Amino acid sequence: MTDTRGSGDLRRRGFLRGAALGVGAVGAVAGGATALAGSTASAATPSAAPAGRGAGFHGSHQAGIVENVQLSTAFLSFDVTAADRRELTELLHTVTDRARFLTAGGTPAPLGITDSPSDSGTLGPRLPGDGLTVTAGVGASLFDRRFGLTDRRPLRLSRMPAFADDDLDEAWCHGDLSLQLSAPHPDTVLHALRDIARNTRGGMQARWRMDGFSSPPRPSGTPRNHLGFKDGTANPDVTDPAVADEVVWVGAGAEPAWTAGGSYQVVRLIRMLVEFWDRVSLTEQERMFGRSRDTGAPLDGSREFDVPKFAEDPTGDIIPLDSHIRLANPRTAKTDDSRLLRRAYNYDRGMDGNGNLDMGLIFVCYQQDLERQFAAVQRRLAGEPLVDYVSPFGGGYFYALPGVRDRADWLGRTLLA
Amino acid sequence: MSAEPDGIVPPFPPPPSGTRMTRRWQATAAVVAVAAAVTATVLVAGSGGGGEHAAAKAQAPADGLRHTAIDVSTGTCGQGWSRPRSGTQVFDLHNTSGAAAEVDLTDPRTGKVYGEVEGLAPGTTRPMTVRLGSGSYAFKCLQNDADAVTGPTVVVAGKQPQGPAAAPVDQHDLIPPTLAYQKWVGQRIAELAADTGRLKADIDRGDLAAARRDWLPAHLVYERMGAAYDTFGDADAAINGIAARTPGAVDDPHFTGFHRIEYGLWHGRSAASLRGPATALDGAVHDLLGGWPDQRMDPAAMGLRAHEIVEDTEQFELTARTDYGSGTSLATARANLDGTRAILDELRPLLEPRDAGIAKLDAALVRTQATLDALRHGGVWTSVDKLTHAQRQQVNADFGDLLEQLAPVAAIFEVRRTA
Structure with a gap:
């Protein structure tokens, strides 16, 4: 089926939970889709709350990409179980409607005696918004023949390959859709996850999920990862729109027109062998990273944001040639266009069978071009000394969709409409 | 809720009612299960004074x-x-x-x-x-x-669209569908008694191949009656109980019924060891059959059961919790869909004017049924652990969606006072 026309028809034939339609009516008012599920229950208008502390939901780009990492996150990959393009369209409408409501906050639709409550209540009777961001992406597998999208795949989007030091577990890799929920509080993240899952059960099923957190500055600067080092110090300044356009956002060029305003999203689930790491001398740890553990400064500097002067140390006497920061970002004219935007979170998920702590990094990064940026960096890092202490076992390549511009717009409109 | 209708006295049990159904298992676990089953719908929750x-x-x-x-x-x-x-x-x-x-x-x-x-x-x-x-x-x-x-x-005033509302359902409304359903269940119990008699005969004469063949049809007849288990009382645990997870629980003498026999048939146990359980099962079913004309199903349970049957399917069948070796959890799931349809068929005249999502509910039933039917090949059901990733995701999606569509049914059929 390739019917993507007429959202009125779409909604009448809807297959997802009715409560979504209730809240979705807000979008429908502006979007012209007024024919809802044929019931009086369909036009609920949750009262809007003041915008949260995070980015607003509407814009040319999705929120949750250039904004700073938040304290709590859930990253999920989904398999789409929608039967055809019409159902996929309904699914993305529903995700949009839920995300719009959850990020803005407000009173959940009262359903009276016609249904169980439309909200779980875990955030109280009125949703606070709470700076929640919802960031959705599409994986290469969505562009197979199921939805008639074979000719719309973003140019660089492929199935994430296994890199030199990877130990990928298929159950933790890839997926048709990605969804990252981030907020200052874990209850806000989990409430949003529960809400979106409830409203989309028929259309998508989680393939894998990793919850994460970021730490407050200890004592200052960039948050630290489980290895004790600051993670993301050298990020480009994407508050400068020119830098963001150069590094993060896909614009015109050879890409399909629908992709404008999106960004390539890479997620890597990286187990960190923290017990092993803790038995390594500080000097060796610091030489692996090329930075001081305490301050985050490059080994040739004294403060976190000092710029390493690799050219003055051509043989790596101070910052080893195979250190992480030197391989990842050699800071030469030739490698300048491989810079990317890191948005990493720590994860912690209990114990491993051998009695070790099961913790690591949800490495998320955004870029304009997968090959030119992430893959190039990853190839430079092949065999770095750090690989003995980490094990990438999952993740995937996704394309973060263009932003939802206004109440009439929806995630994936330019792809599907 | 106080919903005693004027002029209606037993045979129908007095409200409040609508106890939640929970599958009970044997021995130590039974205590926990019974505690969990007591979910009162009526609590005066007010606190504080004027x-x-x-x-x-x-x-x-x-x-x-x-x-x-x-x-x-x-x-x-x-x-x-x-x-x-x-x-x-x-x-x-x-x-x-x-x-x-x-x-x-x-x-x-x-x-x-x-x-x-x-x-x-x-x-x-x-x-x-x-x-x-x-x-x-x-x-x-x-x-x-x-x-x-x-x-x-x-x-x-004005022309604003109306909010969600439904006409209340009272106990009077539910009496005809409850009687009809009860009659249907009586016919199923008669069918079941013939089937458990056949299973017992197979085991009595030592033909375990025939017993393995006849076990499933008998079990599925029982699984189609999901809305009646509560009325069966202790007989449900005797007929369809499961064992605790603790080591050795399958050998507990209180573990009886279909799953006890299933465990033996698919774990190389002797016919002699299964004669006792088969006789007990057949006896329990015949007792049920004999006593059924005196039983009265609770009308307040009708709507609850319509969604709880599939809630149980998701909890116990899709996890293979109840699989004692036959690998027929999906067959059970399919029978549970039949059972859900049976009760929805009785409730439909009341549901249609009240549930705006009934078309989606029907579509979800059709879709879930088709997904399950595609997992049966040459009369053999795929066992849950043999599902491919894509099959598993589709089963989860369809059941998840179906459960969301069934949730309004329970809300709508909560028995309400109207006068």
């Missing part, structure tokens, strides 16, 4: 919604609503009488209910959040042991 009302009045509402204070008593039911508006809003219901009350916001012309608060204790205030469009409304106050009183009709 001072609460005054405090609520004094504070500006933190929820940003329009609040209206409403009086609840026989003489003043619904008073306080002087400036009607459309939209999402809160009515703060204050019971000024000396008895607990149920309060409904109704459309007096159609009888449809837009919101309800049950068990409003004397002197307490509780909020009712509703979304109202243009139309006429009246509060209905139903005090315990008193006739219902309907307050003044209030008109919301």
Whole structure:
């Protein structure tokens, strides 16, 4: 089926939970889709709350990409179980409607005696918004023949390959859709996850999920990862729109027109062998990273944001040639266009069978071009000394969709409409 | 809820009722299961006294919604609503009488209910959040042991779309479908008795191949009666109980019935060791058959069961918790869908005018059934652990969606007082 026309028809034939339609009516008012599920229950208008502390939901780009990492996150990959393009369209409408409501906050639709409550209540009777961001992406597998999208795949989007030091577990890799929920509080993240899952059960099923957190500055600067080092110090300044356009956002060029305003999203689930790491001398740890553990400064500097002067140390006497920061970002004219935007979170998920702590990094990064940026960096890092202490076992390549511009717009409109 | 209808006395058991169904397993686990099964629907949850009302009045509402204070008593039911508006809003219901009350916001012309608060204790205030469009409304106050009183009709002007509402279902409404369903179950028990007799005969003569063949049809007949288990009482545990997870629990003499026999048939146990369980199963089923004409199903359970059958399927079959070796969890799931359809068929005349999502519910049933049927090849069902990733995801998606579509059924068929 390739019917993507007429959202009125779409909604009448809807297959997802009715409560979504209730809240979705807000979008429908502006979007012209007024024919809802044929019931009086369909036009609920949750009262809007003041915008949260995070980015607003509407814009040319999705929120949750250039904004700073938040304290709590859930990253999920989904398999789409929608039967055809019409159902996929309904699914993305529903995700949009839920995300719009959850990020803005407000009173959940009262359903009276016609249904169980439309909200779980875990955030109280009125949703606070709470700076929640919802960031959705599409994986290469969505562009197979199921939805008639074979000719719309973003140019660089492929199935994430296994890199030199990877130990990928298929159950933790890839997926048709990605969804990252981030907020200052874990209850806000989990409430949003529960809400979106409830409203989309028929259309998508989680393939894998990793919850994460970021730490407050200890004592200052960039948050630290489980290895004790600051993670993301050298990020480009994407508050400068020119830098963001150069590094993060896909614009015109050879890409399909629908992709404008999106960004390539890479997620890597990286187990960190923290017990092993803790038995390594500080000097060796610091030489692996090329930075001081305490301050985050490059080994040739004294403060976190000092710029390493690799050219003055051509043989790596101070910052080893195979250190992480030197391989990842050699800071030469030739490698300048491989810079990317890191948005990493720590994860912690209990114990491993051998009695070790099961913790690591949800490495998320955004870029304009997968090959030119992430893959190039990853190839430079092949065999770095750090690989003995980490094990990438999952993740995937996704394309973060263009932003939802206004109440009439929806995630994936330019792809599907 | 106090819903004793005038002029109706037993055979139907007196409300309150609507106990949640929980599959019971044997031995130590049974205690936990029984405790979990007691989920009372009626709790007078009011706290605090009259001072609460005054405090609520004094504070500006933190929820940003329009609040209206409403009086609840026989003489003043619904008073306080002087400036009607459309939209999402809160009515703060204050019971000024000396008895607990149920309060409904109704459309007096159609009888449809837009919101309800049950068990409003004397002197307490509780909020009712509703979304109202243009139309006429009246509060209905139903005090315990008193006739219902309907307050003044209030008109919301304009052309705003109406909020979600449904006509209440009372015990009278549910008696015909309950009787019809009970009759259908009686026919199934007769079918089951023939099947368990055959299974017992197979085992008695030592033909375990025939027993393995005849076990499934018998078990599936039982699994189609999902809405009646509660009425079966202890017989349900004897016929279809499962063992605790503790080591050796399968050898517990209290582990009996279909799954005990399944365990033996698919774990190389001797015919001799299964004769006792087979005889006990057949005996329990025949006892059920003999006693059924005297049983009375609880009408208040009808709507609950319509969604709980599939809740159980998801919890026990899709996890293979109840698989003792036959690998037929999906066959059971399929039989549970039949059972859900059987009860929905009886409820349909009442459901159709009340559930705006009924077309989606029907579609979800069709879709889930088709997904399961595609997992049966040459008469053999795929076992849950042999599902491919894609099959597993589709099964999860279809059952997840079906359960969401069934949730309104339980809400709509909660038995309500109407007079």
